[in-house]
Amino acid sequence: xxxxxxxxxxxxxxxxxxxxxxxxxxxxxxxxxxxxxxxxxxxxxxxxxxxxxxxxxxxxxxxxxxxxxxxxxxxxxxxxxxxxxxxxxxxxxxxxxxxxxxxxxxxxxxxxxxxxxxxxxxxxxxxxxxxxxxxxxxxxxxxxxxxxxxxxxxxxxxxxxxxxxxxxxxxxxxxxxxxxxxxxxxxxxxxxxxxxxxxxxxxxxxxxxxxxxxxxxxxxxxxxxxxxxxxxxxxxxxxxxxxxxxxxxxxxxxxxxxxxxxxxxxxxxxxxxxxxxxxxxxxxxxxxxxxxxxxxxxxxxxxxxxxxxxxxxxxxxxxxxxxxxxxxxxxxxxxxxxxxxxxxxxxxxxxxxxxxxxxxxxxxxxxxxxxxxxxxxxxxxxxxxxxxxxxxxxxxxxxxxxxxxxxxxxxxxxxxxxxxxxxxxxxxxxxxxxxxxxxxxxxxxxxxxxxxxxxx
Numbered sequence: 001x002x003x004x005x006x007x008x009x010x011x012x013x014x015x016x017x018x019x020x021x022x023x024x025x026x027x028x029x030x031x032x033x034x035x036x037x038x039x040x041x042x043x044x045x046x047x048x049x050x051x052x053x054x055x056x057x058x059x060x061x062x063x064x065x066x067x068x069x070x071x072x073x074x075x076x077x078x079x080x081x082x083x084x085x086x087x088x089x090x091x092x093x094x095x096x097x098x099x100x101x102x103x104x105x106x107x108x109x110x111x112x113x114x115x116x117x118x119x120x121x122x123x124x125x126x127x128x129x130x131x132x133x134x135x136x137x138x139x140x141x142x143x144x145x146x147x148x149x150x151x152x153x154x155x156x157x158x159x160x161x162x163x164x165x166x167x168x169x170x171x172x173x174x175x176x177x178x179x180x181x182x183x184x185x186x187x188x189x190x191x192x193x194x195x196x197x198x199x200x201x202x203x204x205x206x207x208x209x210x211x212x213x214x215x216x217x218x219x220x221x222x223x224x225x226x227x228x229x230x231x232x233x234x235x236x237x238x239x240x241x242x243x244x245x246x247x248x249x250x251x252x253x254x255x256x257x258x259x260x261x262x263x264x265x266x267x268x269x270x271x272x273x274x275x276x277x278x279x280x281x282x283x284x285x286x287x288x289x290x291x292x293x294x295x296x297x298x299x300x301x302x303x304x305x306x307x308x309x310x311x312x313x314x315x316x317x318x319x320x321x322x323x324x325x326x327x328x329x330x331x332x333x334x335x336x337x338x339x340x341x342x343x344x345x346x347x348x349x350x351x352x353x354x355x356x357x358x359x360x361x362x363x364x365x366x367x368x369x370x371x372x373x374x375x376x377x378x379x380x381x382x383x384x385x386x387x388x389x390x391x392x393x394x395x396x397x398x399x400x401x402x403x404x405x406x407x408x409x410x411x412x413x414x415x416x417x418x419x420x421x422x423x424x425x426x427x428x429x430x431x432x433x434x435x436x437x438x439x440x441x442x443x444x445x446x447x448x449x450x451x452x453x454x455x456x
Contacts, residue, residue: 048180048181049180051179051180051181051182052176052179052180053175053176053179053180054172054173054176055172055175055176055410055411055412055413065396065399065400065405066399066400067399067400067403067405068399068400068401068402068403071402071403071435072403073403073405074403074404074405074424074428074431074432074435075405075421075424076404076405076406076419076420076421076424076432077405077406077407077419077421078421078423082287082423083282083285083287083374083423084285084286084287084288085423086423086424086425086428088423088424088425089285089344089347089423090285091284091285091286091340092284092336092337092340094331094332094335094336094337094340095284095286095328095332095336097331098328098329098330098331098332098335099289099324099325099328101328101331102324102325102327102328102331103324105327107327108323108324108326108327109323109324110323111319111320111323112319112320112323112326113320114312114315114316114318114319114320115140115141115142115311115312115315115320116140116141116142116293116320116321116326117142117323117326117327118137119330120142120326120327120329120330121137121140121141121142122137123329123330123333123334124140124142124293124295124329124333125137125139125140127333128264128295130267132266132267132268133264133266133267133297134299135295135297138308139295139296139297140293140294140295140296141293141294141296141311141312141315142291142292142293142320142321142326143279143291143292143293143294143315143320143321144290144291144292144318144320144321144322145279145281145287145290145291145292145321146249146251146277146278146279146281146292146293147173147292148292148318148321149277149278149279149292149293149294150173150174150177150247150249150277151177152294152311152314152315153213153247153275153277153294153311154174154177154178154181154183154213154247155181155314156307156310156311156314157212157213157245157247157275157307158178158181158183158212158213159183159212160181160182160183161182161183161184161210162183162184162210162211162212163183163184163185163186163206163208163210163211163212164178164183164184164185164186164211164212164213164214164215164247165186165187165188165203165206165207165211165213165214165215165244166178166185166186166187166188166215167187167188167190167198167215167216167217167220168187168188168189168190168412168413168414169190169222169223169377169409169412169413169414169417170187170190170215170217170220170221170222170412170413171217171221171222171249171412172411172412172413174215175413183212184210186206186211187413188202188203188206189202189203190220190223190225192366192368192377192379195225195368195369195371196220196223196225196368196377197225197227197231198216198227198231198235200234200235200238203235203238204238204241204242207238207242207244211242211244212244212245213244213245213246213247214235214238214239214244214245214246214247215246215247215249216235216246216247216248216249216265217249218232218248218249218250218252218262218265219250219252219253219255219256219262219371219372219373220252220372220373220375221251221252221373221374221375222375222377222407222412222419223368223370223373223375223376223377224352224368224370224371224372224373224374224375224376224377224422225368225370225371225372226256226257226260226261226262226371226372226373227263228263229261229263229268232263232265232268233268233269235265236265236268236269236271236272239272240269240271240272245272245273245274245275245302245303246265246272246273246274246275247274247275247277248264248265248266248274248275248276248277249277250264250265250276250277250278251277251278251279251281251282251292252282252283252372252373252374253278253283254283254341255282255283255344255345255348255372255373255374256345256371256372257345257348257349257352257370257371257372258342258345258346258349259349259371260371260372262372264276266295266297270299270300271300273297273298273300273302273303273307274297274298275294275295275296275297276294276295276297277292277293277294277295278292278293278295279291279292279293280292280325280332282373282374283341283344284332284336285344289322289325290321290322290325291321291322291325291326291329292321294311296308296311348372348374348422348423350426351422351423351424351426351429352369352370352376352422354426354429354430354433355367355376355420355422355429355433356369356370356376358430358433358434358436358437359378359420359433359436361437362436362437362440362441363384363440363441363444364380364381364384364385364440364444365378365379365380365381365436365440366378366379366380366381367379367420370422374421374422374423375419375420375421375422376419376420376422377409377414377417377418377419377420378406378417378418378419378420379416379417380394380416380417380418382394382416384444384445384446385440385443385444385445386445387443388443390408390410390415390416391408391409391410391415391416391417391418392408392410394408394418395407395408395418397439397443398436398439401439401442402435402436402438402439403435404432404435404436404439406418406419406420407419
């Protein structure tokens with residue numbers, strides 16, 4: 001401990017002026033050499049920050065997006081699929097009231113455990129518990145949104161120099177997070193002609209001894225696909241055969257359209273350890289409330305205590321999600337009426353059908369019909385649009401001429417496509433599709449030898 005010495009007069013009384021000397025490591029200030037210091041300022045960004053790259057931001061920020069001043073802007077490119085932007089998809093009044101009650105109670109203003117209140121984790125475990133995939137509070141870690149849940153899962157499963165398997169097209173955050181951690185990203189292909197099922201042979205060919213985990217996003221952003229039970233079982237068979245754990249991004253879980261069934265991945269296997277990530281953002285339409293979770297499914301104890309302990313340690317870096325939302329969680333899960341969920345899905349399906357039908361009738365476009373979540377992907381037959389170099393230029397010109405903004409497929413590692421967000425009000429969706437049709441008809445040209453296609 002540094003000593004502070006006050007010299008006294010010989011009679012023990014304080015002098016009129018104190019002679020204060022501060023000792024640092026046994027040397028008084030002013031005595032001996034001063035500690036070596038840098039000759040000049042040298043402040044540089046960290047390696048992690050330099051490696052952090054968001055493809056959507058990089059592409060969108062570099063796009064020449066200047067809308068037609070004569071047409072009101074219609075954005076079908078909303079980042080992260082924020083359903084609150086247009087005000088047509090409010091959360092249920094019970095959800096809002098639960099937050100008000102939690103705030104008024106005054107019981108949730110302090111720190112919670114970094115993994116979340118025990119009572120809140122018990123509620124999540126009870127909500128998702130089933131015979132095929134049992135859960136307890138110890139199997140739940142609460143996070144600041146699903147994005148942080150994904151980050152913690154990657155951080156606990158993979159080391160620098162290992163690789164992870166990521167869908168293409170897929171949510172760009174996987175790559176952003178992994179590469180900032182020094183983890184290699186290997187993209188496995190999804191097949192548009194098979195409603196975006198995984199190319200299983202391609203997937204398995206990418207696995208080696210350094211593969212740390214497989215990311216499965218179902219229902220999908222950006223594809224809007226929902227995998228069948230049979231296809232999920234085939235994915236699990238690959239993971240079991242290759243001994244690769246799965247990170248299941250299920251933030252859109254239970255957001256399959258009424259004619260399609262969503263199967264939580266963990267209900268279909270006892271052999272493969274799975275970290276399932278979810279949250280309030282999508283199903284409850286409150287992305288800004290930032291409450292997510294990790295569900296640990298490990299019925300053969302392959303993860304053991306090490307992965308659980310690792311997740312707990314990583315969660316301590318920010319000391320958990322908002323306590324007010326945690327306090328409201330019990331009421332949100334128990335009191336939200338089923339009709340609220342049904343109404344949301346009916347609206348999304350209606351908009352998806354409208355958009356798919358309109359775009360499928362436009363020469364040069366190949367939309368893939370979605371089965372859930374909030375998106376659909378549209379293929380561009382670039383050979384019929386010779387005036388455009390790629391999907392980025394296509395979407396730039398669409399904004400410039402028609403004031404309709406869609407994200408190019410390049411944002412999702414999938415060129416010659418664009419993504420449409422289907423959360424906009426129906427009247428805006430109709431208008432947007434009409435403008436896209438006008439744009440395509442203006443720029444569409446028949447490829448040589450394809451008159452039959454042009455006549456359709």
